[in-house]
Amino acid sequence: MITLDSKIPEGPLEEKWTRYKANAKLVSPANKKKLDIIVVGTGISGAPAASALGEMGYNVKVFCYQDTPRRAHSVAAQGGINAAKNYKNDGDSVYHLFYDVIKGGDFRAREANVYRIAEVSNQIIDHFTAIGVPFAREYGGTLTTRSFGGVQVSRTFYSRGQTGQQVLLGAYSSLVRQIKEGTVTMYPRREMLDLVVVDGKARGIVVRNLITGEIERHSAHAVVLATGGYGTIYYLSTLAVNSNASAAWNAYKRGAAFANPSFVQIHPSSVPQMNEFQSKLTLMSESLRNDGRVWVPKTKGDSRPPNEIPEEDRDYYLERRYPAFGNLVPRDVASRAAKERCDAGYGVGPTGLAVNLDFRDAIKKQGQKAIEEKYGNLFDMYKDITGIDSYTEPMRIYPAGHYTMGGLWVNYDLMTTIPGLFAVGESNFSDHGANRLGASSLMQGAGDGYFILPYTISNYLASEIKTPRINTDTAEFQEAETRSAEKIKRLLSIRGKQTATTFHKKLGKIMWDHCGMTRNEKGLTEAIGLIRELREEFWKDLNVPGRADELNQELEKAGRVADFLELGELMMTDALNRRESCGAHFREESQTPDHEALRNDDEYAYVAVWEYNGDEPPVLHKEELKFEFVELKQRSYK
Amino acid sequence: MNKILFSAVSKKFVMALAGLFLLLFLPVHLGINLMLLRSDPEPFNTAAHFMATFPLVKVVEILLILAIMTHITYGLIIQVHNWLSRPVRYAVRNKSDTSAFSRFMIWTGGSVLIFLVIHFFNFYFIKLGIVEGDPENFYAIAYQLFAVRGYAILYWVCFLILGFHLYHALQSAFQTLGWSNEFWKPVIRVISLIYSIVIPMGFAIIPLIIRFFK
């Protein structure tokens, strides 16, 4: 039975992190060399963590499933990275950034953690600039910012629409520098299959070499998971198709508790699904809503081409419902509104599952050139994918699964409920509450990796300096390896009729229909049954060709889907438990008379933390969220 | 040291320098050749004599020979290395857009080399005394050669090929030496085009006039 101790330092909000650092234990340089750390994942939290720990002198081993760390999906983040620099002199401060993240997360995140990430945000910008990330600049040569995600200040640093790529490649460059120095050893094309726990502490991992199929054992004094989110559980999402939950999920099964698994952000603007073969919903940046107007026809099934529908027959539903914020309402609100219209039968496009994002008025007002300058690359990408020219015809968009706020539960040290197992970036649950604010994911990932974990992991490792290098030739490693090998053997032995992708699509549909933008008790209960049936079918009728001891992409997919099939049920269970609407989690039973989300702070101001319990239902633990420094308010965009 | 002299960039640097030096020599050679168009053989023969005997020209001549040797040797080394860089070739021909003629530099260069060897036998080796002939009357030798139709055609074809070679060579040399950016690139292209048309045309026009207008 786990006990939750969030280990938040005493004292005023703005002194907590300073006090923590002052009291954290240190490890001498001579001892650092003797300590091994495993980092799984090389995105915007893993690469910073690994390089920072390598610079400190630890012996770091890094793993990723891609051929090179530079391909982690953080590379696809578009908008930017927040920091409280106040370069625009618009009154920004660490406190304002903290408050916006807490409020954006609908008051379901831990105050101390959020304040800390806001505190280190400025250092992140300094560091990225120093290692050569080309952020956008003013003519005077200083850095510039833009406003993003519906906040009142301009605090988002960016590199055109490719900020994620630029900061990830920056982090990658510091990672390869450490690989050259010899402090970091890189293990690409490895997929983590299991976590090894020895005497209650995380001591290593078991991975599959994706080229040879060999199962390898790797040991360390501490293990860091930087494995990202699980949005691909919906099959169609804005994530890379190989992103998966397996590392985090298997850590959960070894005893790391999972927090708020049902908190998933659905991004309102992605290219809609066009056919059943589609594998991905490409994101169209949130910034488009600055100039585009969202509408659907006023009459159901109006099949006229969009340009022939006159003004009086158009329903600009966001402007109608939310006169104050209009098209700029937060992501979760915009997503739900689109779904509501489409479910009511007003959707456009061949599937009826899309709404128009129209630039006609903006082009009329500002000229095509101005629009081209702002969004040219997005319009081009949209045309490449759909063949539609958005300068003359509205874009069609639809919401898509994007970011998972839920993840492994961590305390203030970023340590999970397994001692020695840390989780950083999107893989943990800590900072975004029930909804993530735009441009905060890069901030949190990089902040965790560069400026928080190095302190907290040293604090832990200071008590491990007497532990000799961990031997992999032990019963615990053997057990983990056997477990993994047996799962692979089982997947390969079914030889049924349906491919892993088929099951993934079926699971995705269940998740999307019942645990997507809106949820209700009946749907969730039903969906749990559906997932169980699907899981049974999976283990009876899966078809994985090939062998275990070779490069086998179908086997990789099957292993990931097997884990998703279990995670899906936990997400449903969590969504069912939370009978309130907060952030991205919208329970139909909990809404205001005019259909807006209704939070229930009296009963649900807690983090739902789930402990694995074998074949029995998972055990719910609650971490009460105490708001000592901010006042809880209901969000309103009317 | 080897790594520096024979790095992928240095090899091209040496080639470009040697090539540019040869490009400087071509207008001088053309200037002298144009004297062939005069009916009086004296100016041409005097110039040829001057080129053969003046001590400073001697130094330049050695440099020229060195430049040719270097250009060829490095060209071959680079080419062999380049071929080895793709041991398994594509089944479908590469259709990527490339600047015209750049793919065939080794072949156009080779053709020019063959002409150069013939040219050496006809003139330069006579001067050196390796091949028999009158080094004081190149004017007459030139007229005799141009009178042969086959030789004249070979001459024209070779200068056409040289033009192709030069058009890419000049742009490439600027790029290799690092003298190119967004602004200068189109300018360099025009300069290369003019040079690669004017110089080979200048040479090619001589047998044309001699054969048809004299």
Added chain:
Amino acid sequence: MKLKLKIWKQGDAHSRGSFVTYDLDGVAPEMSFIEMLTYLNETLIGKGEEPVTFEHDCHEGICGSCGMYINGYPHGPVKGLTTCLLSMRNFKDGETIVIEPWRAKPFPVIKDLMVDRNALDKIQQAGGFISVTTGAAPEANTIPVNKKNSDLAFDASVCIGCGACVAACKNASAMLFVSAKISQYALLPQGRPEGKERVRAMIAEMDRQGFGSCSNTGACEAQCPKQIKLFNIARLNREYYKAF
């Protein structure tokens, strides 16, 4: 749409490969090239045949995983696109499409259309970084950077490391890749202190990996999905000469 696909199949790095022809019916024009191949694989698995191995991940042209040589073009016939963004609208019904892996000595085939591009990591590892330790950075606005240079640095830094430049080059040269990284750092004051060591180390590593020389043909620029410009190579050359 109905297609005839001629695809390179090779068991592993050591075995001999050959082309295998597949007839594929039911291709939708709005599929991406990757989705078309996934669809092919689903049909192959259904028939009990071995699927085709190829790499892809983000499906939005930014991770650099995908890449194949399609009918004589790296990433296919449309400029400025990765394979994952290449739509099947660009092909005709009944067309034969020949798909080959990237071919270069430093890119050995791992299986079918998947090649090992680790050589590019090795080049970056040799010097493609600015040696600033975490925590040592000065305040970001301490060093002003000329906006034009900053924009040019960005234009170079958008390289996704897919290797199309190498695949397109007749010499399998990696100069465009290297020049993108060198340019990014050469244009920023932060990159200057170790500029000389960087360019020497990266060029030496490029040679060690067995890439060819640059013939300035421009095939790399034409095929680069991120449209990185050739004059970055001129800048690389300049930086290299200055390094001695």
